Amino acid sequence: MSTASKGLEGIVAAETVLSFIDGEKGILEYNGIAINDLAKHSSFEEVAFLMLNKRLPKKPEFEAFITDLRGSYGLSDHTLSLIKSMPTTAQPMHMLRTMVSALAMEDPEPNSIDIPEVRVKAVRILAKAPTIVAAFDRLRRGLDIVSPDPSLSFAANFLYMLNAERPTHTMERAFDACMILHADHGLNASTFTCRVITSTLSDIYSAITGAIGALRGPLHGGANEGVMHMLNEIDSPEEAEQFVMNKLAARDRIMGFGHRVYKSYDPRATYLKTLAEQLATDTGNADLYAKSSAIEKTMAREVASKGIYPNVDFYSATTYHSIGLKLDLFTPMFALSRISGWAGHALEQLDGNRLIRPSADYVGPHNTQYLPIEQR
Ligand code: CMC
Numbered sequence: 001m002s003t004a005s006k007g008l009e010g011i012v013a014a015e016t017v018l019s020f021i022d023g024e025k026g027i028l029e030y031n032g033i034a035i036n037d038l039a040k041h042s043s044f045e046e047v048a049f050l051m052l053n054k055r056l057p058k059k060p061e062f063e064a065f066i067t068d069l070r071g072s073y074g075l076s077d078h079t080l081s082l083i084k085s086m087p088t089t090a091q092p093m094h095m096l097r098t099m100v101s102a103l104a105m106e107d108p109e110p111n112s113i114d115i116p117e118v119r120v121k122a123v124r125i126l127a128k129a130p131t132i133v134a135a136f137d138r139l140r141r142g143l144d145i146v147s148p149d150p151s152l153s154f155a156a157n158f159l160y161m162l163n164a165e166r167p168t169h170t171m172e173r174a175f176d177a178c179m180i181l182h183a184d185h186g187l188n189a190s191t192f193t194c195r196v197i198t199s200t201l202s203d204i205y206s207a208i209t210g211a212i213g214a215l216r217g218p219l220h221g222g223a224n225e226g227v228m229h230m231l232n233e234i235d236s237p238e239e240a241e242q243f244v245m246n247k248l249a250a251r252d253r254i255m256g257f258g259h260r261v262y263k264s265y266d267p268r269a270t271y272l273k274t275l276a277e278q279l280a281t282d283t284g285n286a287d288l289y290a291k292s293s294a295i296e297k298t299m300a301r302e303v304a305s306k307g308i309y310p311n312v313d314f315y316s317a318t319t320y321h322s323i324g325l326k327l328d329l330f331t332p333m334f335a336l337s338r339i340s341g342w343a344g345h346a347l348e349q350l351d352g353n354r355l356i357r358p359s360a361d362y363v364g365p366h367n368t369q370y371l372p373i374e375q376r
Pocket of ligand 1: 007188218219220221222223252253254255256257258259260261303306308311312313
């Protein structure tokens with residue numbers, strides 16, 4: 001009889017001071033601060049500092065951090081030529097995973113596991129990832145790459161590089177809030193991947209590359225794109241109820257609902273719902289919000305009693321669409337923010353590292369006779 005815990009559910013495999021989740025009460029805090037307060041009053045850059053340093057910055061520290069982060073937005077000629085060599089049909093998550101891996105090759109000390117040095121590398125990766133995504137997106141649209149503007153915030157600079165025009169304050173704030181909400185979330189699959197790789201004393205580039213690979217799965221960060229595909233399949237808000245009923249009857253999953261930890265409303269979804277409604281109304285996407293709302297209503301009636309509620313990905317889809325992002329950039333958006341959390345966890349893992357090496361119950365046969373290939 002196997003004692004394996006499928007999906008490692010309920011297994012505590014690390015200690016962290018970065019994020020706290022109470023799945024029953026719907027609470028998420030970064031280092032003790034409620035996510036709602038951070039989304040309303042902080043900035044993604046401040047949250048990124050928190051992830052890398054386990055606390056909020058004081059003013060001079062924050063100024064130095066911003067100078068360093070924004071000063072690292074640029075890409076080398078080598079990196080740019082690699083992006084230019086990518087097939088324009090490549091999926092952005094595959095491109096991003098490849099390019100983060102490639103950044104290691106221009107670091108003279110890629111393998112350092114010295115904590116302050118790894119922190120510096122993490123800032124570089126965090127700063128360059130949006131430039132990589134925006135450059136690739138412009139190239140595949142047949143447009144010139146827009147160089148980063150170090151006078152702009154992380155959020156504003158990304159939208160500027162994508163659209164070749166500065167975003168409005170509302171768009172910058174909305175995108176910044178999305179980045180804050182996605183920065184960290186306990187020992188989720190990609191963060192665990194990052195910690196496992198770090199625990200072998202491999203390098204930060206490998207750890208983040210592996211995490212990007214884990215994130216893109218449809219049961220994890222890939223769900224936000226799944227939500228948008230679903231919304232595109234539904235012609236009108238009136239048809240949403242029947243769509244959901246058909247899916248549930250076929251025992252299909254509704255993307256953007258359910259969570260391994262939350263059995264109540266995901267607090268990130270609460271914030272994003274309000275943001276999605278506002279942005280959708282302002283940008284002529286009210287119908288998209290109405291479809292989302294109708295899906296949520298049906299899901300609440302049918303499955304909320306099982307603890308299935310909207311998760312972070314559900315209203316992210318309407319929000320990102322209203323900000324003007326292409327569908328296949330939704331999961332990369334998640335990654336751009338989560339790099340801060342992954343890096344924070346890598347630093348925590350390095351501090352007092354122990355190789356992560358669980359066991360497996362062997363459930364195969366024993367004493368099997370080896371047969372030469374002709375006799376099998
Ligand atoms: N739609 C319909 N039914 C669902 C859903 C859903 N989205 N999620 C869970 N259920 C049902 C599931 O069918 C099962 O029912 P029953 O007990 O009758 O067989 C029950 O709820 C428990 O499901 P589970 O698969 O044991 O739960 P889990 O903890 O393994 O799943 C999950 C968590 C996120 C994989 C799952 O809820 C899911 O597949 N959701 C859709 C994908 C999604 O939105 N993923 C993003 C997660 S949040 C962001 C992130 O972390 O990346």
